[in-house]
Amino acid sequence: xxxxxxxxxxxxxxxxxxxxxxxxxxxxxxxxxxxxxxxxxxxxxxxxxxxxxxxxxxxxxxxxxxxxxxxxxxxxxxxxxxxxxxxxxxxxxxxxxxxxxxxxxxxxxxxxxxxxxxxxxxxxxxxxxxxxxxxxxxxxxxxxxxxxxxxxxxxxxxxxxxxxxxxxxxxxxxxxxxxxxxxxxxxxxxxxxxxxxxxxxxxxxxxxxxxxxxxxxxxxxxxxxxxxxxxxxxxxxxxxxxxxxxxxxxxxxxxxxxxxxxxxxxxxxxxxxxxxxxxxxxxxxxxxxxxxxxxxxxxxxxxxxxxxxxxxxxxxxxxxxxxxxxxxxxxxxxxxxxxxxxxxxxxxxxxxxxxxxxxxxxxxxxxxxxxxxxxxxxxxxxxxxxxxxxxxxxxxxxxxxxxxxxxxxxxxxxxxxxxxxxxxxxxxxxxxxxxxxxxxxxxxxxxxxxxxxxx
Ligand code: NAP
Numbered sequence: 001x002x003x004x005x006x007x008x009x010x011x012x013x014x015x016x017x018x019x020x021x022x023x024x025x026x027x028x029x030x031x032x033x034x035x036x037x038x039x040x041x042x043x044x045x046x047x048x049x050x051x052x053x054x055x056x057x058x059x060x061x062x063x064x065x066x067x068x069x070x071x072x073x074x075x076x077x078x079x080x081x082x083x084x085x086x087x088x089x090x091x092x093x094x095x096x097x098x099x100x101x102x103x104x105x106x107x108x109x110x111x112x113x114x115x116x117x118x119x120x121x122x123x124x125x126x127x128x129x130x131x132x133x134x135x136x137x138x139x140x141x142x143x144x145x146x147x148x149x150x151x152x153x154x155x156x157x158x159x160x161x162x163x164x165x166x167x168x169x170x171x172x173x174x175x176x177x178x179x180x181x182x183x184x185x186x187x188x189x190x191x192x193x194x195x196x197x198x199x200x201x202x203x204x205x206x207x208x209x210x211x212x213x214x215x216x217x218x219x220x221x222x223x224x225x226x227x228x229x230x231x232x233x234x235x236x237x238x239x240x241x242x243x244x245x246x247x248x249x250x251x252x253x254x255x256x257x258x259x260x261x262x263x264x265x266x267x268x269x270x271x272x273x274x275x276x277x278x279x280x281x282x283x284x285x286x287x288x289x290x291x292x293x294x295x296x297x298x299x300x301x302x303x304x305x306x307x308x309x310x311x312x313x314x315x316x317x318x319x320x321x322x323x324x325x326x327x328x329x330x331x332x333x334x335x336x337x338x339x340x341x342x343x344x345x346x347x348x349x350x351x352x353x354x355x356x357x358x359x360x361x362x363x364x365x366x367x368x369x370x371x372x373x374x375x376x377x378x379x380x381x382x383x384x385x386x387x388x389x390x391x392x393x394x395x396x397x398x399x400x401x402x403x404x405x406x407x408x409x410x411x412x413x414x415x416x417x418x419x420x421x422x423x424x425x426x427x428x429x430x431x432x433x434x435x436x437x438x439x440x441x442x443x444x445x446x447x448x449x450x451x452x453x454x455x
Pocket of ligand 1: 001127128129130131132154155156157158185186187188190191204205206207208209210211213214227228229230231261262263360362388428432433
């Protein structure tokens with residue numbers, strides 16, 4: 001895949017970039033390795049000051065950064081601005097809390113003194129996706145750098161200007177040279193990077209094939225990985241739910257980021273007793289969405305990031321109808337304008353055991369399923385290979401407790417939309433990946449948990 005900025009709203013190629021050659025990659029690896037030797041000795045106070053400065057730059061220049069994101073991957077500008085603000089938030093969160101998260105922990109044993117010490121691992125490779133081009137990188141970098149690690153970013157090939165802007169932010173914030181570098185390279189170079197002895201661990205956010213391929217390369221070298229992969233999250237609405245709020249949230253949760261979010265609600269599992277009403281309200285909401293230029297402040301839904309994503313999504317919708325699904329609205333690309341636009345779509349009546357019901361739809365397509373009761377809702381929610389985040393709606397305490405206990409996912413949100421928050425761990429189970437980002441768990445992923453025992 002070429003490294004280029006191609007505006008998804010117009011199809012126009014705005015800028016192309018040369019991939020780094022092997023000599024240039026080696027020089028960056030050298031620099032990263034050297035940077036770690038002195039950076040690991042810096043204090044939490046110094047790192048915190050640099051990260052606070054990064055937060056300031058993000059806030060001061062959010063309008064410009066947001067524009068680059070929208071230009072490269074098509075998310076509505078207002079969402080891009082919110083994304084930059086959230087990056088500042090995660091920087092501040094770890095700037096404030098890293099020292100306490102990584103402080104020595106005394107444990108009483110037979111020793112005169114025994115404790116746990118957290119130490120950085122070294123150079124960490126981050127392979128990142130285009131869908132939240134700033135947020136995904138900052139939620140890795142803020143804890144990793146605060147822990148004393150050094151970061152190497154291999155960003156998605158369609159967001160090179162975002163990748164370069166992020167490197168620039170860390171440099172301007174005062175981090176020593178080489179502590180955070182962007183590598184403009186294709187995916188083919190990732191396995192070689194994993195084999196380099198200076199790279200100690202890696203994190204990847206993206207598709208299952210990419211995650212599996214990184215895990216194979218890392219496994220051969222016995223190196224740790226964190227994987228944040230796909231999902232087909234359930235949005236369960238039971239009879240007692242506040243339907244009006246549920247429908248408004250359902251629409252936001254499906255359309256966020258033009259439908260291209262790992263934790264978007266993708267399968268709407270609704271109790272039969274309220275299903276007709278839910279379906280009608282959801283349809284009204286979908287019909288009221290303003291589809292258009294993502295640079296315009298009132299746009300709800302912009303284009304998909306690439307023509308390939310548009311094509312894949314359309315094929316999935318066709319497969320869903322071939323297996324018995326009915327299209328309630330949409331179900332086709334929008335062809336009367338340039339760019340990768342897909343109509344907001346609702347598909348009902350897909351057989352619950354069909355192969356297509358197991359897949360992740362990465363775009364503005366809601367799959368609607370009807371179930372007789374909570375048992376069937378939980379069964380269907382769990383009947384997929386993924387387990388990222390689930391949203392469930394009920395006002396009944398017993399139902400709530402069952403949903404929390406029985407849903408197989410990295411998170412369960414009751415009467416709210418699944419979202420990431422620096423204070424809470426984020427990640428999946430099953431084929432959605434392993435490991436956690438954010439919170440105290442996130443900063444503990446890339447450290448040596450060293451046991452110290454003194455007689
Ligand atoms: P993708 O193709 O897997 O790309 C993600 C990153 O992996 C890119 O940097 C890509 O580089 C790289 N990559 C691709 N193939 C690779 C390989 N064989 N070895 C090493 N690196 C490789 O993902 P996508 O389709 O753009 O992103 C959408 C997916 O990401 C969805 O499934 C979504 O659910 C998931 N996602 C998950 C989370 C989460 O937190 N769980 C968050 C966001 C997105 P190139 O661009 O150069 O190919």
